[in-house]
Amino acid sequence: MNTLTQFNERDITVLRALSRKVRLFGQRQLAESLWHGDVANARRRIRRFAALGLVHRQVTMARPLPELLAPVAHWHPGQPGPDFGQIAFQLQSRWRYQALRSTVVLTPTPTVVDHFGGRQKATLSSQVSHDLGVSAVWLWFYRNHPNLAAAWRGEDLIDDSEPGESLPDAVLVDQNENHTVLIEFGGDYNAQRVLEFHDDAEHRNLPYQIW
Numbered sequence: 001m002n003t004l005t006q007f008n009e010r011d012i013t014v015l016r017a018l019s020r021k022v023r024l025f026g027q028r029q030l031a032e033s034l035w036h037g038d039v040a041n042a043r044r045r046i047r048r049f050a051a052l053g054l055v056h057r058q059v060t061m062a063r064p065l066p067e068l069l070a071p072v073a074h075w076h077p078g079q080p081g082p083d084f085g086q087i088a089f090q091l092q093s094r095w096r097y098q099a100l101r102s103t104v105v106l107t108p109t110p111t112v113v114d115h116f117g118g119r120q121k122a123t124l125s126s127q128v129s130h131d132l133g134v135s136a137v138w139l140w141f142y143r144n145h146p147n148l149a150a151a152w153r154g155e156d157l158i159d160d161s162e163p164g165e166s167l168p169d170a171v172l173v174d175q176n177e178n179h180t181v182l183i184e185f186g187g188d189y190n191a192q193r194v195l196e197f198h199d200d201a202e203h204r205n206l207p208y209q210i211w
Contacts, residue, residue, distance in 0.1 A: 010034055011045065013142070015054060018108040019118030021154045021170075022135040026062070027104035029132065033139040046106055055106040062103040063129040066094040068136050071209040072186055073194075081198060084191040087210065091186040091194075105132070119156045133185040134169045137211045148172055152183070166200050168208070182208040 007015075014034065018025065031042035049055040073087045105128065113120050123131050134154075142149040151172045158167055170183040182201050186194075194210070201208040 011049075015049070015108070015112050016116050017138065017142075018055065018106070019113045019116035019120070020157060021138050021149075021152055023120065023123050023131045023154070023156070024105045024107045024128070025135050026132050027057075027106065029065070029136060029139065030106075033143060049106070053109055054112050055108055057104065057106050059102055059104055060125060060128050061100040062105070062132055063095065063098040063100055065129075065133055065136050068133075068140055068211055071211050073210040074208065075198065075201065076207040077202065077205050081202075084194045084198065087186075087194045088189055088191040091189045091210075095188050100129075103128070103132070121156055130185060130187045133187070133211070137183065137185055138170070140211075151180075153177075166196070168197075179204070179206060182206050184208065184210045186210045 014025065014030065027043060027046055028039060030046070031037060031039040035042040035045075046055065046057060050057040072090050073082050075082060107123065108118070108120060112118075138149060138152055138154075141152060151174070153171050153173055155167050155169050158171055168182040168184050171179045172181040172183065174180050182197075182204070184197055197208070197210070
């Protein structure tokens with residue numbers, strides 16, 4: 001893809017992440033995380049990506065994301081199980097009174113996915129808010145722990161789950177591509193769904209973070 005020679009490191013980070021880390025980005029969340037809040041500059045760059053056929057840029061409806069500063073819950077094998085009801089209460093509370101609003105999102109084209117060796121599924125309109133939350137978690141890792149952001153494998157690249165195992169939103173891997181941590185962005189989850197995620201992690205004997 002010769003057009004990539006025109007791009008800087010930040011541009012490549014965005015395009016590679018869309019291929020291998022997340023399903024989509026919100027224009028504003030990229031501006032705040034990677035363009036120091038300069039929405040106009042981010043918008044110009046993203047429109048350039050779209051003009052070159054590298055991303056699809058569209059307006060959809062999504063709920064505003066809660067501020068993500070740390071996981072709502074984390075667990076390691078050997079620890080007692082957390083309070084699933086309390087976790088669910090925290091997750092549900094942060095979405096309360098958050099109405100849908102118009103949101104500009106970008107998704108990768110097959111050209112970008114093929115170039116970076118990704119694997120992408122279409123995002124359903126009902127999942128946009130959740131997928132934006134997953135992207136926000138990856139951006140947090142990218143800003144605060146770049147080594148862990150590099151070790152992040154998005155859900156669409158996880159293909160070694162055993163029958164009966166659910167797919168987390170992402171995993172962190174070691175140098176041998178072994179899973180080391182399960183990552184989940186908590187939507188409007190009830191206690192049963194949190195319990196099922198915990199039981200799955202316990203079955204795999206893997207730590208997890210719920211954001």
